[in-house]
Amino acid sequence: MQINQINPGTAFHKSPNRIIATLFGAVYVLVGLLGFFWVNGVPFAGPGDGSNAILGIFEVNPLHNIAHLLIGSALLIAGAGTAASARAANSTVGALYLLLGIVGFFLTAPDGGRSPVNFLSLNVPDHILHLASALLLLATGLGADHGATRDREQPEPEAQHV
Amino acid sequence: MRTWPGLAAIGAGLIHLGSSVGAVPAALTPLLLLGVAEVLWGVLALSRTAPPAAPAAAGGTAVALVGTVVGLLLPGSAARHGFSVSLGVPPVAFAVGGALDLAVGVLLVVHLLRGRIETRPMRPLRFVLEAGAAAAVVAVLVTQGLAATSVGGSMPMQMH
Numbered sequence: 001m002q003i004n005q006i007n008p009g010t011a012f013h014k015s016p017n018r019i020i021a022t023l024f025g026a027v028y029v030l031v032g033l034l035g036f037f038w039v040n041g042v043p044f045a046g047p048g049d050g051s052n053a054i055l056g057i058f059e060v061n062p063l064h065n066i067a068h069l070l071i072g073s074a075l076l077i078a079g080a081g082t083a084a085s086a087r088a089a090n091s092t093v094g095a096l097y098l099l100l101g102i103v104g105f106f107l108t109a110p111d112g113g114r115s116p117v118n119f120l121s122l123n124v125p126d127h128i129l130h131l132a133s134a135l136l137l138l139a140t141g142l143g144a145d146h147g148a149t150r151d152r153e154q155p156e157p158e159a160q161h162v
Numbered sequence: 163m164r165t166w167p168g169l170a171a172i173g174a175g176l177i178h179l180g181s182s183v184g185a186v187p188a189a190l191t192p193l194l195l196l197g198v199a200e201v202l203w204g205v206l207a208l209s210r211t212a213p214p215a216a217p218a219a220a221g222g223t224a225v226a227l228v229g230t231v232v233g234l235l236l237p238g239s240a241a242r243h244g245f246s247v248s249l250g251v252p253p254v255a256f257a258v259g260g261a262l263d264l265a266v267g268v269l270l271v272v273h274l275l276r277g278r279i280e281t282r283p284m285r286p287l288r289f290v291l292e293a294g295a296a297a298a299v300v301a302v303l304v305t306q307g308l309a310a311t312s313v314g315g316s317m318p319m320q321m322h
Binding site for chain 1: 164165168169172173176179180205208211284286287289290293294296297298300301302304305308309313
């Protein structure tokens with residue numbers, strides 16, 4: 001077997017982790033790109049005045065959009081790989097989002113979210129989205145594809161003929 | 163219903179951890195311990211095919227529910243007798259945390275009564291849909307509960 005042969009791993013439709021990683025990755029990349037249409041006059045890493053909300057719901061700033069693009073790309077790449085890589089990415093991003101879901105409340109508490117402390121320009125719908133993403137990514141990462149490990153998905157190297 | 167107990171426990175844990183920030187010293191430690199235990203148990207429950215230590219967890223949930231009811235009723239009851247008691251935890255946070263604990267308890271009792279573990283792997287799409295529904299419901303409830311606490315600055319639930 002060639003060393004650079006594509007490792008098929010677990011089929012996409014049979015792996016909840018690959019489905020979720022790809023779906024969330026695509027959505028976060030799309031949201032990250034769309035967000036740049038709503039950040040006119042918004043500080044790079046500071047709160048806006050409420051007009052910087054995607055579809056009038058989720059507040060963003062340029063830094064927030066870049067974070068969405070990076071996270072979305074990581075999930076997309078992991079989803080395109082193996083179930084093990086998707087599982088690792090889902091668990092890691094889920095844990096990070098859970099942390100952000102909690103820390104976000106501390107950031108938006110002072111001055112109703114209009115304080116410079118709110119460097120990601122978060123609002124309540126953002127908290128809901130972050131917590132929902134965290135819970136779904138964690139549930140999938142921890143609860144699905146139990147048999148998918150890096151060792152099991154890597155094809156066995158062929159025996160060397162001496 | 164495999165992911166519901168774990169996600170509901172993590173949600174209840176987050177609310178209890180958030181509530182402990184503004185709580186009076188007498189309520190702070192129990193809320194902190196309860197929150198940590200719920201989050202840890204929730205993560206364990208998600209990573210296993212069956213809820214871990216189900217009888218003990220059901221008992222723990224019952225104790226948490228009794229505490230929630232006492233916390234909800236104590237200030238009003240004390241006021242009727244001329245005392246002023248405040249635990250520093252808003253009723254909404256207590257109620258949402260209690261509702262999630264109740265959900266965990268009911269699911270654990272159902273699991274214990276059925277007495278068997280589902281070993282057949284769940285179909286991927288069904289897993290994704292079920293986990294998605296559970297995550298959405300728990301996230302909305304947790305945000306409402308946390309927004310009512312001092313962590314959320316008692317922020318109004320407006321869209322922007």
